[in-house]
Amino acid sequence: MRGGLTRQEIAKRAAQELREGMYVNLGMGIPTLVTRCIPTGLTVFLQSEHGILGLGPPPPPGQEDPDFADASRMPVTVIPGASLFSSAESFAMIRGRHLDMTILGAFQVSARGDLANWMVPERGVGSIGGAMDLVYGARRVVVTMEHVTKDGNPRIVERCSYPLTGRECVDLIVTDLAVIEVGNDGLVLKEVAPGETPQEVQAKTGAKLALSPELREIRV
Amino acid sequence: MRGGLTRQEIAKRAAQELREGMYVNLGMGIPTLVTRCIPTGLTVFLQSEHGILGLGPPPPPGQEDPDFADASRMPVTVIPGASLFSSAESFAMIRGRHLDMTILGAFQVSARGDLANWMVPERGVGSIGGAMDLVYGARRVVVTMEHVTKDGNPRIVERCSYPLTGRECVDLIVTDLAVIEVGNDGLVLKEVAPGETPQEVQAKTGAKLALSPELREIRV
């Protein structure tokens, strides 16, 4: 059986990056799971790029409203104190660097923080959505993903082979095996999953990892 | 005593350019008088550049609301079916060429339709406001002004000596003495004020006027 964190645990670890009062956009995939991991008592404003600031939890069954959906087309609610606006206003907010953080999924991240998350070249067509705006717009870009592909190839690589979403834009990578910071001099291994060693993580990583002086185990 | 149209009559003649359903911005000075000259039964939407579409008449005395004022700081109301928006949205509307017409005051208009209406050079400081946006934004630019200066110098000139508001932007000039169209080949005298002759108008005009085949008297 495969070790490391579950997708839910990756989301939980990513949620530890949230701070009181932050404005945050969550991408599709693992990042949407972060919604359910926000520590009790913490006020975080979730932005949805098609026009919500203050995304709430899913509605109770039977109370779905077709006019309130998230970017994955799932029914949502809004919290008290939310606001609604157009996509152009939403992206003015994103591109104007008003968001504190975005948490995104990824296919690949490079040693210098390049992100590839919109197109698998073999498919021949990709969907960008708001990712290209978010990576330059949010003050902090956190990536959540599986550490390796289904075939066991590293997703953290020296240079992305997939088309880029953004250049030198990722700040932190949270995977099932590790938490890695993108520093000025390359990748820094900050935390490893329970049961993993830095050596094992490095073996599954396509770029050189420096070890943080505070290297520790991921706690979720 | 000076002949020609009164300021009120100039406004009335300018108001004859309005058509059902038009969206129109009125500048300061004589153009504000147009508000009171809109033919009964005609629906015209007046835009105010600081955020009103659907400007209404002044409020009854005692019912002024300090949050509802026009660009000249006079109290206003809004009509049923009006909308309010920010200045940036208002100028997106103006600059995006959504207005059918603007009626503006002027210091000078040139033979090719250049407009000078924001600065008297002797004063050393001028106020542009929204005029530079309106002249390129509105589909039709109508200028209302006295035909000559207080010193009797023509305001319609071969070339403006005052700083320009816009180049080749004026479509129609309504003065106390005449209605003049800015055509592709220069100015065309369309109407003369009661009691005036084309010769007298030409003598008070600093640029050559062609006579319209339908030349007639101004009726207000």
Added chain:
Amino acid sequence: MVNKCYPSATAAVGDIGDGATIMFGGFGFCGIPDRLIEALARRGVKNLTGISNNCGLGGRGVDILVRNRQIRKMVATFPAQRERTPFEEQYLAGQVELELVPQGTFAERIRAGGAGVGGFYTRTGVGTPLAEGKERRVIAGEEYVLEFPLRADFALIHAYRGDPYGNLIYRGTARNFGPEMATAADVTIAEVEELVEVGELNPEAVITPGIYVDRIVAVGRAP
């Protein structure tokens, strides 16, 4: 009396011809002008260029027109869905064209088209394949690409409530691209769930001022 109301969706799209460029509001399943698109499908016009966040899915939105082979080209941000769509198949078969645009650039280009902005510089896309061939400029030490406005012959949008002057309000995330698309087309056609009297909408809360809307048709609330 100004009255922009049309009796039916069919009448409202009655002059859209072959080869038209059309903006379609909607994000996912929110804010799709379903009735107008159905009328356009019945009209059967061809060689359309669509400007829409996605390229339709699940038999709704642009998907209807794609299946009908009415679309020649799409300008979109999210053409590929998890499931494979008719658009994707036609695209991979070389039967439709696609101009892929980042979503923020897409929205801003539409706004620019409506606001008289001739072009603008954005950071989005810098260093990616989507910046290839685009003019670059360094401003205050940061790299930007130059983007140009998007406009259309027609915009088809869905709103919650509207009045005969064309004023509109939206509901929830169904607002998305509607307000800006309304500004960027020669003819804007809005379907509304409810038509109200002039003066019923709060002027402070109108999202799309009537100046941007040419035709309005009441379609009721989707079941």
Added chain:
Amino acid sequence: MVNKCYPSATAAVGDIGDGATIMFGGFGFCGIPDRLIEALARRGVKNLTGISNNCGLGGRGVDILVRNRQIRKMVATFPAQRERTPFEEQYLAGQVELELVPQGTFAERIRAGGAGVGGFYTRTGVGTPLAEGKERRVIAGEEYVLEFPLRADFALIHAYRGDPYGNLIYRGTARNFGPEMATAADVTIAEVEELVEVGELNPEAVITPGIYVDRIVAVGRAP
């Protein structure tokens, strides 16, 4: 619990220092952040650069700061009023600087500053003295000038109602430059006539989402 409320205008402007660049909302006498400006006058900071539609008049708005000799430079669209103002006198005496901007360009530059737009092309000003020295470009056969964003250290704005998250709504023509200025400053300070509970403002009608507002102070309705 997020709470952006400050106890007083004085406290809200307490860290504005000499040499700051400040946006001031307001058009004519509508939407002036009177209480914040008065607090700034009491603070007595100097060498301010103001970004404001006009340069104050009648002892209100920026006029207070001008009379107090706190202003070094104004970026404005309507500095000259019919009556001669203290600003005009100081300007003609060479005591203050002025950057004159057409009003639409002024509003759009502020929006650009808040929206991450590095620069944009506009027709406004082409062929006039205000285009001198600016980069020109012909786009689709029309001449445009390149304009760059405006940003500030602080934005002082006036709104009608606000909540502790910083959400704002405005009233009538007092809205004017507030919504865009709120987006274009490092620190946005809003005075509101009425502070309401979180959740009281209709999310569909919020004009300024709280993300743009850093501090909020209730000042009551002007008498």
